[in-house]
Amino acid sequence: MGKVLEGKIRAFFEKLDSLLEGYFQAHKAYICCRAGCSSCCEKGDYPVSELELKYLMQGFIELDSEKKLIVQKNIKTMQRGEACPFLIENLCSVYDYRPIICRVHGLAYICGNDTVKLPYCANEGKNYSSVYKDREVFINPVKDNLDTPSLLKNFDYGEIRNLYDWLKP
Ligand code: SF4
Ligand code: SF4
Structure with a gap:
């Protein structure tokens, strides 16, 4: 990934993180996310755009050799719909480089078709x-659509695929 694009994505994520921080703060009475609570990284599809994947792999490149080996081993044994290979000892090894789906996960928000x-x-x-x-939420969800295509609308973000399909084509 070129340095200019990497810088643009970093700046975009900084802005997004500060927006999300406000939302997490506003909903803090209903949120119990904390470091080490990783069940949302243990089961899922993790849909990621091509652009985000490149950024994520930049995070992988910057890992020390021991963590790199663990992630490579995790990718080899990765199963569809199961744990993300970047999860090491209940923590995200590429936290600063994680994609949008991981940043917004945890919040209740309204997506494209007016569903929560x-x-x-x-x-x-x-x-x-x-x-x-009973499938109803009794608070006002975040009003922004936090889905990846909506947030990345100003980027040429490429295809969106599940992490499994990117890593084990
Ligand atoms: S969104 Fe993930 S980190 Fe937050 S409480 Fe749920 S399982 Fe835990
Ligand atoms: S990239 Fe990090 S935050 Fe996202 S699913 Fe994988 S381990 Fe979890």
């Missing part, structure tokens, strides 16, 4: 579980 997207851990007694019942 909730983190699945609402069903596990975690985020929003106190205000979620």
